[in-house]
Structure formats: C-alpha cells, structure tokens
Amino acid sequence: MQTGVNEPVTLRKSLKLSHIIILGLGYMTPTTVFDTYGIVTGVTDGHVPAAYLLTLIAIMFTAVSYGHMVRAYPVAGSAYTYARKAIHEKAGFMVGWIAMLDYIFLPMINVLLGKIYLGSAFPGVPGWVWVIAMTLLLTLVNVRSNNIVANFNSVLVYFQFAVVGIFIALVLSKLWGGSEASFTFAPFASDNMSMSALLAGASILCFSFLGFDAVTTYTEETADPKKTIPLSIYWVSLIGGGIFITVGYLASLLFPDVSQFQDPEAASPEIAYILGGSLFQAIFLAGAVASTVASGIASHMSASRLLYAMGREDVLPKRVFGVLSARYRTPVLNVIIIGGFCLTALFLDLSTAIQFINFGALTAFTAVNLSVIFHYVIQGKARGPKAVLNYVAVPVLGTAFIVFLWSNLERPSLLLGLGWTVLGIIYLLYSTRVFSSKLPARDTFDENL
Template sequence: MPPNDVRLRQQMLRRKPVSAFLADSEQAESQQGGGLRRTVGTFQLTMIGVGATIGTGIFFTLSTAVPEAGPAVILSFVIGAITAALTALCYAELTSAVPVSGSSYSYAYATLGELAAWVVGSCLLLEYAVSGSAIAVSWGQYLNDLTNRLFGVTMPAAISAPPGDGGYVNLPGVVLVVLCCLLLMRGSKESTLVNTIMVLIKLAVLVLFVVIGITGFHSANLHPFAPMGFAGISAAASSVFFSFIGLDAVSTAGEEVKNPQKTLPRALIGALVVVTAFYCVVALVGVGAQKWTLFNGQDAGLSAILQRVTGQNWPGALLSAGAVISIVSVTLVVIYGQTRILYSMGRDGMLPPVFRKVNPRTGTPVGNTLIVGAFIAVLAAFVPLDWLANLTSMGTLVAFAVVSIGVIVLRVREPLLKRGFKVPGYPVVPALSVIFCLYLIWNLPANTFLLFAGWLVLALAVYFGYSRKHSRLGRAKGDDQPLDAGPVMAD
C-alpha cells in the first residue's frame, strides 16, 4: 500500500483517548472564563431531556403518524420507546464514562475513530438542525390556532403554514429561532431555568388533555385497530422516532452538569420514563376520542380533539397555549444541543475556531449559537415539514446505533475505565439496540435515503477538504505542530 494511502487510513482511524477528552474538559474548566460552566443539576437535566422530546411527538406528529398506522399508532410509540430505552441504557454507560460535551460524536471519536466520529457528528448536526426546523414550523400552526380561538385572528397561510403545504415562508418559525438564540446567549443557567418552567407547564397541559379527552373516549374509534397492518405500524414508528431526540440532548450537556458520572445516567433514564408514559397515554386518549381518519392534515390536532369532545372553545385554547410554550422549550433545547456538539467539534479542530469561542462573561458559545440559529431559521422558513421529520429520524437512528456499538467497543478496548453506570444484560442490550435502530431506518421512505446520502457526500467533502488537515489529534501525533487544547476566548 502506498505511503500516502497508509497515512490517510491512519488519519481516518485515529482515536481520541477518553483521557484526552477528560483532560480537555478539565483544562477548559480551569481557565478563567474559558470553558463551559457546571451549573446544571439532575432535575434540570431531566427537564432538558423531557423538554427536547415532548412537544415534537405529541403536539403535531399524530397528524402524520395516525394516518399511517391508524389507532395502532400506540404500538408505533411503544416500538419507538423500546428502541429508545435500549439506546438510553447505552447512552447512560457512555455518558458516565466520558462525561463531556459532544454526545455520540465524542463517543465515536473515542471508540471508532476520527472519520466515524465526523460522520456521526454530521448525523447529529442533521438531526438537531432539521428537528429544530420541524418543531419551529409547527409552532406557527398552534400560534394561529391560539390567536384564532382568543381573538378570531390568524396569520396568512403564506407566512405561517408549513412550506409546501400552503405556505411559502414560515415567518413564525424564524421568529421563534431568533428568540431561543437570544436566551441561550445569556447563559446555560438562565436557559435551563426557563426550560424547566416551560416543561412543567406543558406536562400540566397534557394532563389536562388526558383528563378532558378521556370523557370522549369511545372504544369504537379503535376499530379497525391496524387498518394498514404491521407495515403501517412500522412506517409510523420510523416517522415518530425523531420524537425521542431528547435522549441525545441530555448527553450534550456533559461539561455543564454537576457530578456528571451520576447525574447524566439518572437524567437519561428519568427523562425516558416520563416521556414514554406521556406519549402512550396521550396517544391512546387521542385515538380513542377521535376517529383515526380525521387526523389526516389536521392542524393543532390535540386542540381540535378537545373542541370536539367538549363542544367548547376554552379547553382547545388552553391546550394550544400549552403547545406554543411547549414548542418553544423543544426548540430551545435542540439549539442548545447542537451548539454544544459544534463546540466539541471545534475544540477538536474539526471545525473552524469560531465554533469553540466562548464568551467570558456568559460562558456560552455566542458565535456558534448565531450560526446555528441562522441555519435552522432558513430550514424552518423554506423546507417542507414531512422532509424535515423523516431526515431527523434518519440522523437520530444512525447516531443511536453508533452509541450502542461504542459501548461494546469501549468495553473491549478500555475494560478498566471507570463507569458510573453499566448496561445491564451486556452485550445483548447494545446488540438489540443496533438491530431496532436498523429496522426503523429500513422503514423510512426512499427520498429520505437520497437526501441523507446527499448530506453525507457534503459532510465527507468538508472532512477531506478541511477537518482531517486541522484535526488537533493529527497535529498532536506529528502531522503538524500541536494546537492549544482549550476553548478560544471570544473577543
């Protein structure tokens, strides 16, 4: 094999040791105003996970998932929850062993090598940016429903409906992204406090939906239970899986969490339990209170169900208000997660230094946040909603599968590494997690695979054109002179 080919192969397979990740985190923390700050506790972190999850799957996904599966959409959520549970256990082990920012990008870098880490990081960027856009797009639907119920006023569909579905530019989505970015730039402590308040409000609103909606529950609405058969259930499960993105969002906060080796696993498992319970109960009440054929194309679906059950306006208005608040919290956490992944990639030299610049006053990556916000706002403004949802599922599932593989690889390569949590039933649980993820990927529509392939081609072009040449790991190994390990101070 020619020397250049050997060198390229070595570059793509080089791994960043866990000790190097921990050293980077400690060095950044020790620098005055130079790194992210540990201000987040277990409850706040659990609320980040719940906040990033509930809001996407319940407040608008039923309108697209129920027509695919019928009342059996409940089973679709169960399949998604099982896959998420298996993966959550794998995340819990890796977060306790490698408690740093960067989520599955960092785990892949420590276990599978630089190229694999870059691909996973690209999937995460797709996952977060696209899901943030999808969520922001849906905000306009519930905002319109709320203003219509309260004041009889709605925004024109051209600027509020999803692009490609009656809309041309989704202006509310752009406004929402801007507001979330402004809050995130103030600091993690302030952002997590606001998020916790909004999450508690949205959970209260969903409890209200269950209490009122169950009065209109009719078992006849559950027949036929699976009109599209198991194929429909599987297709819906693949579509709604992006609702479980919150699990990954928890792991992005590794360098801003107090006592991360215990806090991260607890928050992951706690968020999954809360989310699964709410998803299944709300879905059951929804399909029991309204015929499944009525969900197709229904904007602000849960509000419409309450209106139908009670014959009154106020329950639907209250639920739409809760959805407006809920979707704000989801968008906030999604943008937060993406900026922390980009921060880790920038610190590793895989992206330009602007992504690792931290404001010394707020301890937040301001320039990074502005870039992420602009990208998500453009997607929310112009890209059709169904494209966004399926692409998010693809990126999420690929990242989840890599995390599960990473658990096995790290057990083999570093068996003595300190772990605050270990996956029960190893190696069966990680293997099952990979199998479930691949199964859901297989059921995604063909156009999603084409869009995903295009994204990977673009990502690989950036890696070979920039990242492999600027990688800190490569420079430390002699490809070039060493690069400073810490974050760059903002001007």
C-alpha cells in the same frame, strides 16, 4: 476567551438532575403525541398505545448504550466523542458531521412550526414576522447562562403538562359521564392487531423520543455527570414514554379510528374542539406554541454544544466554534450561527426540513451502540455473562431496531443525508490531506470529570 491570565473559560457546571430532565422533555415535546395521533391511528388500526410501548422498549436499549458511554466519556460531544474515542477519530468526525443534521435542523423546524401555529391564530400577521421573532427569542435566551435556559424552559414544559392534564381530565369526564366509549384493553391488544402495523407505527413514533440523546450534550454543565446524565437519559425516556402511552390510550378510547377526523394528518385541533370546545382548542394552541418554543430552546442549546465540542477539538475551525464567552460562559458564536440558520425557515417547508433530522438521528443512534461494543469489549476486554449482557446484547438489540428504522427511511431522507455525508467526506479528505495526516484534533477529555 479567558476569565484571567491563566484561567480558561469553561462551561458553567450549574445544571441539576431536574434541569436536565426538563430540558430533555422540552426537547422531546410531550404534546407531540397529539400531532402524530391521527397518522399513527390509521397506520396501526387504532393501536397507538401499543405502538408507543413497543417503541419505548426498543429505544431503551439505545438509551442504555448512551448511559454506558456517558460514564466512559463525560464530555459535551455526545455521539461524536463516543465514536471518536471508541472507534476511530475519522469515524467520530463523520458521526459528528452527520449528527449535525439532526441538531442544527431541529431548532429551525421549531421556528417553522411556531410560524405555522401562530400564523393560524393570527392570519393577518406576515409569516416572516413570526420566524424572526421566534429566532430572536431562541437565540437571546441561549446566549445567556444555562440556568436561564433551564428555568425558562421549565415554565414552558410545565404548561405542556397542564395541557396534557386538562386533556386527561376531559377524557375521563366523558368516559365516566355516560359516553358510549368505555375502558378496554383493545388499544394494546386485539384480534386485528398485527406486528407489521405496530412496527410501521414505531418507525414514525421513534423520533418522538429524541430528547433522551440530546441531554448528553449538557454533560459538562452538570456536577457528577457520570451519575446525573445516565439517570436523566432514563427518566426522560420513561417520563416521555409514560405520557405518550397514557395519552395515546385515552385518546384511542374516544377516537378509535380516523373516520371522525376531517384531516387525520392534523387531527389535534379537532380532538381539542370535540373534547372542550373553543376554549380548550385555544388552550391547546397555546400549548402547541409553548412546545415549539421549549423544544426550540433545548435543541438550540444542544446544537451549540455539539459545535463547541467539535470546535474545541479543532475538527471544526476552533476560532469560530471552539470559543466560550467570558461573560456568559456559553458558546455565543455557535448560538448566533444556529440562530442564523433558523432564518432558513423563511423559505424552507416542513416536509423537506424533517427529512434531514431522521438521517442524522439514526446515524448517532447506530454509532453509540457500536461505540459500546468497541469501548468495553474490544478495547476494555470486558468478559463474562454480565459484560455480554450489558456491552454486547443491549447494543446489538438497540442496533437491530435502528437497522429496521433505516430500512423504513424515506428516499428523500436518504438522498439528502447521503449528500451531506459526501460533503463531510470531502471536508475530511481536505483536513487530512487525503488521509495522509491525522485530523487536527486536540483531545479535551479529562479523566477527572
């Protein structure tokens, strides 16, 4: 679509650094620390904050690699664009194809979580009502301008901050009010801590940091993206990591093991009730619903931008995926397609859906680290100590951690991911006539962005 005879429709460049950070934190979901607390406490023998700290340090290497690639290619395609430009067009297509698992499934997972949370609060309402209501909300908000998305998401994220703040205040009041628990460094380091247990915990917690990579899909909707997007990547990672470590530490002081929980895998409602009774448990549930909506909105937006980037370059059908609305300047068809996919929450279960995300996220992380080496060292001929540190050491360390995560990926994730990869290869063979021609890609990268 076009706004005038010779004026093409483009994404609206109206997002500021604060908008991007809030979207990234919304995607990341600060309150997810409560959802995994019971599980990770058992895995790490009570060293949850140490596992979060290790995860943050490890994931920052990949975050820095994303920052390098955003400066090189400030467009909306994220890992897909980086791999296509730095490594090879076919590699880029496969990275984009596999990354769709992460981007497309996360909005649906948030719809599914919303159904679970709201279903527990209102057991008399059929689950399908919540699925349809959540899907409509995410879709309608994303159809409109990116500023509406960012502003609406801000309210939800700030509410999550409030819930975290209340939690911190309640814990501190118990610690200072005569509780048997006291401040100690044990959750970070103790005699029974083991690196293998921390790494096992990190393999679970790393997916709590997914918001930092999603912000790269908003590159074309912000002014000065070469400065703004890298800063937002670092701030999202550090703010999110700071919340996770702080909450994990304080929770570990009052709940050092899983013996206090009836259901360690769903310990968050019990934590809320023990700390603040039914009132805080109700507030906590509202925070959980807010987190799913915030993450759903941000991930819905990211998924539509990835599809748009691939459609605009014609590696996916451009007439469907590469079109922007002249009125809203958003990829409305993509938003509706993602909304339609969210309706699969009517019959998919949570454990199956989560398996798809892990494979797609690790593929994107690996590709971005490798793209740094290809772009700056192999293509750009960067040399010298500083170049070796920035463009070799950082991505190699990032890749090493990702390889560890690959080794811990569950069998269902591997099988589902490999099945999706095979479909991508079949589509690639069809598009290139068994590699006898190039992909029908149109380069949309503008050096002046």
